[in-house]
Amino acid sequence: MILSELPGLKEVFKKLRSGRHVSGEDGAIYKALAEHEEEFRVLFDSLGFELLRHRRDFFYFRGSSGYSSFGTRIAVFFFILVESIAEKGERLEETLFTQSFLIADLPHFQRERYRKYMAEAGMEDEDSLHNLFQRMERLGFLRREDEHSLRFRIPAYRLLDLCTEVLGESGEESS
Numbered sequence: 001m002i003l004s005e006l007p008g009l010k011e012v013f014k015k016l017r018s019g020r021h022v023s024g025e026d027g028a029i030y031k032a033l034a035e036h037e038e039e040f041r042v043l044f045d046s047l048g049f050e051l052l053r054h055r056r057d058f059f060y061f062r063g064s065s066g067y068s069s070f071g072t073r074i075a076v077f078f079f080i081l082v083e084s085i086a087e088k089g090e091r092l093e094e095t096l097f098t099q100s101f102l103i104a105d106l107p108h109f110q111r112e113r114y115r116k117y118m119a120e121a122g123m124e125d126e127d128s129l130h131n132l133f134q135r136m137e138r139l140g141f142l143r144r145e146d147e148h149s150l151r152f153r154i155p156a157y158r159l160l161d162l163c164t165e166v167l168g169e170s171g172e173e174s175s
Contacts, residue, residue, distance in 0.1 A: 003043040008032040012040065016051070016061045021140035021155030023058035033059045056157045058140070069122060073132055074141075076121040078159040079166075080107060080114050096156065100149045103129070 084107040
């Protein structure tokens with residue numbers, strides 16, 4: 001196959017370049033990547049992009065653009081959510097990936113300590129949280145079910161992996 005004739009090339013590249021994490025829910029774009037993974041990898045590599053396939057079966061570019069302050073916000077948001085789920089004694093993966101979350105019930109502005117973390121990350125009100133959700137949705141981490149609820153998509157495993165990695169490192173330091 002001629003690399004420039006890969007199915008959906010323009011849209012696949014546009015989505016990945018914008019930071020999108022492409023999973024099975026993305027239909028034709030995902031199918032094109034899954035069926036022609038090696039060809040896409042070779043092409044993108046020649047353009048200076050590293051295509052990765054996560055063990056949970058979604059695709060993304062390593063080091064996609066625009067994660068500086070956004071990266072901090074998303075990390076703070078996700079760490080708070082993970083801590084809150086753990087404190088309730090719920091099964092983390094099951095809760096994150098099978099349940100819908102009512103935005104009004106999220107813990108991020110319900111406790112002083114969490115409000116402080118959110119403010120330090122530049123999110124001082126619910127509008128900033130909604131802006132974060134819009135960007136997370138564009139990147140493929142979540143899906144808004146309506147204006148009041150959301151559900152995490154499989155690519156949010158990258159965020160969970162980060163939490164696990166940080167917790168593992170902090171555990172090693174305390175040993």
